[in-house]
Amino acid sequence: MNFLSTRGSREKYSASAAIIKGLADDGGLFVPEHFPKFDISFNELKTISYPALAGKILSLFLDFTPEEIALCVNSAYSPLGGFEADPAPLTKRGGAYFLELFHGRTLAFKDMALSVLPYLTQISAKKHAAGKEIAVLTATSGDTGKAALAGFAGVNGVKIIVFYPKDGVSDVQRLQMTTQEGENAFVAAVDGNFDDAQRGVKAVFSDRELNRRLNERGIILTSANSINAGRLLPQIAYYYYAYAQMLRTGEISEGEKISFCVPTGNFGNILAAYYAKQMGLPVDTLYCASNSNKVLYDFFTENEYDANRELYLTASPSMDILVSSNVERFLFHSIGAYAAKAAMDSLAKTGKYGVKLNERELIPCFSDEAETFSAIKEMFDKSGFAMDTHTAVAYAGLKKVSHGEKNVIVSTASAYKFADHVVSAISGEKTRGADAINRLAELTEGKQPIPASLAGLDQKEILHKTVVGANGIKEYVESTLTFNE
Numbered sequence: 001m002n003f004l005s006t007r008g009s010r011e012k013y014s015a016s017a018a019i020i021k022g023l024a025d026d027g028g029l030f031v032p033e034h035f036p037k038f039d040i041s042f043n044e045l046k047t048i049s050y051p052a053l054a055g056k057i058l059s060l061f062l063d064f065t066p067e068e069i070a071l072c073v074n075s076a077y078s079p080l081g082g083f084e085a086d087p088a089p090l091t092k093r094g095g096a097y098f099l100e101l102f103h104g105r106t107l108a109f110k111d112m113a114l115s116v117l118p119y120l121t122q123i124s125a126k127k128h129a130a131g132k133e134i135a136v137l138t139a140t141s142g143d144t145g146k147a148a149l150a151g152f153a154g155v156n157g158v159k160i161i162v163f164y165p166k167d168g169v170s171d172v173q174r175l176q177m178t179t180q181e182g183e184n185a186f187v188a189a190v191d192g193n194f195d196d197a198q199r200g201v202k203a204v205f206s207d208r209e210l211n212r213r214l215n216e217r218g219i220i221l222t223s224a225n226s227i228n229a230g231r232l233l234p235q236i237a238y239y240y241y242a243y244a245q246m247l248r249t250g251e252i253s254e255g256e257k258i259s260f261c262v263p264t265g266n267f268g269n270i271l272a273a274y275y276a277k278q279m280g281l282p283v284d285t286l287y288c289a290s291n292s293n294k295v296l297y298d299f300f301t302e303n304e305y306d307a308n309r310e311l312y313l314t315a316s317p318s319m320d321i322l323v324s325s326n327v328e329r330f331l332f333h334s335i336g337a338y339a340a341k342a343a344m345d346s347l348a349k350t351g352k353y354g355v356k357l358n359e360r361e362l363i364p365c366f367s368d369e370a371e372t373f374s375a376i377k378e379m380f381d382k383s384g385f386a387m388d389t390h391t392a393v394a395y396a397g398l399k400k401v402s403h404g405e406k407n408v409i410v411s412t413a414s415a416y417k418f419a420d421h422v423v424s425a426i427s428g429e430k431t432r433g434a435d436a437i438n439r440l441a442e443l444t445e446g447k448q449p450i451p452a453s454l455a456g457l458d459q460k461e462i463l464h465k466t467v468v469g470a471n472g473i474k475e476y477v478e479s480t481l482t483f484n485e
């Protein structure tokens with residue numbers, strides 16, 4: 001399988017080269033040249049384990065040996081990678097199906113890809129950058145940062161640098177990052193929002209002079225953001241796995257279509273669902289759910305993407321994004337490289353672009369803060385289950401637009417990551433930090449125990465206190481990577 005740039009340059013890359021480069025030289029994102037068909041019988045699908053399924057799907061894309069792929073998936077989707085039990089269980093609560101993707105070590109769906117990305121990176125580095133030091137740069141809206149830190153901390157030959165928006169993450173998210181141990185882990189707050197952080201990191205990648213200086217010192221930059229194909233590809237597996245569980249429990253018959261509703265920010269998660277559909281998974285509708293930052297909702301209803309608007313800080317911070325990177329991949333697949341490049345040029349110049357999407361491949365929906373909070377309360381009253389705020393955005397948004405097919409809501413985080421908001425939605429109480437976590441445990445009466453990884457979080461030493469201006473990202477990266485040499 002070859003990978004191409006979304007912006008139309010002719011070069012072709014192997015998956016391993018794409019994973020190490022992160023971003024194409026023309027600024028585009030790497031995409032597979034075509035969608036492979038995933039041939040698996042319903043019988044096999046019903047019984048296959050998560051690592052085996054993920055391995056089969058990855059083997060359609062990666063230039064890795066079967067042994068290399070087995071090493072990646074068996075290490076990632078196991079206690080070693082932070083998964084003690086089933087990595088992606090499907091549950092039915094209050095009449096709705098949830099694909100729970102928050103059972104990894106940082107309690108958000110980012111673990112599904114970021115537990116395996118370090119292995120993909122190391123093996124790819126062996127093929128393309130032997131003897132070099134890999135620097136993984138990451139901008140985070142809250143969850144990617146910790147998941148990347150947890151995955152890459154302590155990995156030999158790798159440094160990981162994370163930038164998060166200073167006032168744009170939850171208390172738990174901030175503490176998870178600022179207490180990260182490991183000599184090779186660096187975390188800085190950015191005085192700005194997520195879009196500022198993401199723009200700053202992208203600017204580092206496209207600064208040729210800086211990259212040349214770093215290369216001379218044997219340092220290669222790569223990304224753990226969902227612009228990296230190595231983030232996207234591992235996410236396809238759980239859509240198949242959701243289908244497998246619906247089959248296994250008799251909720252659907254073989255070949256029956258299901259729909260997914262995905263709470264969306266940078267468009268990586270839902271893009272993986274789109275890939276699964278293109279590869280043959282029986283999918284009816286993909287619902288793209290936004291919070292009050294509903295730039296994607298407006299885009300899919302009006303065919304105009306307009307990032308020129310105020311960014312709201314919501315209770316679902318991992319979706320507080322106006323410039324949604326992976327939309328570029330979707331444009332490439334639906335309207336081609338030429339039009340995708342024109343759209344991205346326009347976005348860079350004017351903050352907006354108009355396109356004609358051929359068909360409605362996705363149905364957008366959104367829910368504002370009040371609707372999200374009522375949804376949490378409604379589901380809790382009905383079933384005793386506390387949804388996190390992002391999952392609740394999807395649940396509430398879907399209710400407004402669903403046409404009654406079998407819908408799976410993609411549940412992207414543990415309610416404990418946003419415990420203050422969840423408690424407030426359920427009981428109206430104002431709590432913070434450890435109090436919010438303890439209160440949520442009381443409210444859920446032992447049915448959702450406090451995840452072990454949160455125990456004692458507020459007692460840990462804060463190891464990372466750096467704050468940089470949005471324009472200081474480049475300088476911070478260079479000085480961090482070349483310090484001590």
Ligand SMILES: *Cc1c(COP(=O)(O)O)cnc(C)c1O
Nearest residue numbers: 143265266267268269318390412
């Ligand atoms: C990152 C994240 C999202 C958004 O996912 P994208 O792939 O960026 O669309 C939604 N919910 C949670 C909890 C997240 O961490």
